[in-house]
Amino acid sequence: MQRIEINPMTRLEGHGKITIFLDDKGNVDxxxxxxxxxxxxxxxxxxxPIEEVPRTVSTVCGVCRAVHFMASLKAADEVYGVKPTETARKLRELFYYAHYVEDHMEIIYALGLPDFVCGPTASPAERNLVGLIMKVGVDVGRDVLKKRFAAVRIFEILGGRPSHPVAAIPGGWSKRLKEExxxxxxxxxxxxxxLGKFTLKAFKDLVLSNPQYVELIKGDIYKVVTNYxxxxxxxxxxxYYDGTQVFVDTKGNEIGRFSGKEYLEWIAERTLPWSYQKAPYIKKLGWKGIVDGEGTSLYSVGPLARFNVGNGFDTPGAQEAYEEMVEFFGGKPVHNILGYHWARAIELLHCAEKVKELASDESITAPDVRQELGEALGxxxxxxxxxxxxxxxxYKTDSKGIVTDANIIVATTHNKGSINIAIKRAAENFIKxxxxxxxxxxxxxxxxxPYDLCLACSTHTLPGKLPVQIDIYTKDGELVKSLRNFK
Known part of the structure; x- marks a missing residue:
């Protein structure tokens, strides 16, 4: 049996490899x-101390810094039993939307578009960000980078630093926003x-106008049918910042919803002998293996998943783009994973419109940015x-707010099974x-x-912490043990 390795994987955050096994005929096994x-x-x-955790976890990744910062800050709110003031929440959301703009811009232009603009089979020397800029023009590239700086500058004003933010305070924000x-x-x-409008137009002009790319986008090669x-x-x-988490099945029907600690009732994680990353699945459906299709217990997250779960966006430009994408695919849910790129571009515009909306609210400069903290609830x-x-x-803490247990489940971990299926399916189609x-x-x-992998973000879990169920199987699929609430 022949083995092929893609090592290292390219244009992603972190370090990983793909191992492909061929049968005696040279086809993918x-x-x-x-x-x-x-x-x-x-x-x-x-x-x-729990109040130090947001600033620490922001260093997990240089790109994902605001999201770990915000999730852990919300957890710190709960530890102290407080909710941020109205002004503090607005500041958090404005900060978060700005992060989305610069993050999505980076992923679209640096990691996604080179495959289409430069060509999927072009030389790696050309199929990259520099090659993309040479194709579209240096002036266009300079303007896009300048507009990305606008989002980073907003991030810096609110978060205190352009890289890893320092503005976290449980129940609030570290400083008020001045009128200037x-x-x-x-x-x-x-x-x-x-930038959001330009990016959507660029996606239409550079990708959707090409019949070969439309065939790839709508076809079955890059199609993974999961729950969302x-x-x-x-x-x-x-x-993005707050709301209710919703599962829908492969047909788009709601399976269930949860918030906060209820996630433990819905998500279980399976350990894999060949990866440092675990494979989550919908606990109430049971482990069905790394397979897609109707009845699977795997699920996907991210821009396309949000597109499939939500019924649109609350800003005019993004809603119009959403309706165009629904019409293009002939309805929802969309299982064609190259659609992630399009959904990401729609979200870039949505978040930019939300930045404008929040910054236009004069009350966001009000002084009520902090809550008094009580005792740590644990x-x-x-x-x-x-x-x-x-x-x-x-997080779990003691009575002084010192962390005693931690569990982090990130997007790339949620998508573990879906990504593996996508890679195998593509390999089966192209390697003959x-x-x-x-x-x-x-x-x-x-x-x-399309999934925008961040491998640095996804490898933190160790067996034996919070009460997340971990199922251990033999290589033949036999359940050996289910572990829960163990240290």
């Missing part, structure tokens, strides 16, 4: 996406909205929609009779890029 690094933040957060800062943010907000998890507001619209769960998908931070070249291997890699 199996394929595995392996995470080969381990971060272990859950372990060394133990013993840390609000005016500055308003100016940058216009640039963010322009996303967060919605009271009106059922897509939201446990808190913070859930947000990270740019990559649903993010869960769960042992014929493999650089272009073919990139077509395989294109199967994981």
């Amino acid at each position: 199996n394929a595995f996406w392996q995470v080969v690094e381990f971060m272990g933040y859950e372990k060394f957060l133990i013993g840390m 800062e609000r005016q500055e943010i308003l100016r940058y907000a216009d640039e963010c909205v322009e 998890l996303g967060t919605v507001d009271e009106a059922g619209k897509v939201t 446990e808190g769960v913070g859930i947000v929609e990270a740019a990559r998908g649903t993010l869960i931070h769960h 009779e042992g014929k493999v070249d650089e272009g073919i291997l990139n077509l395989v890699e294109m199967a994981y890029r």
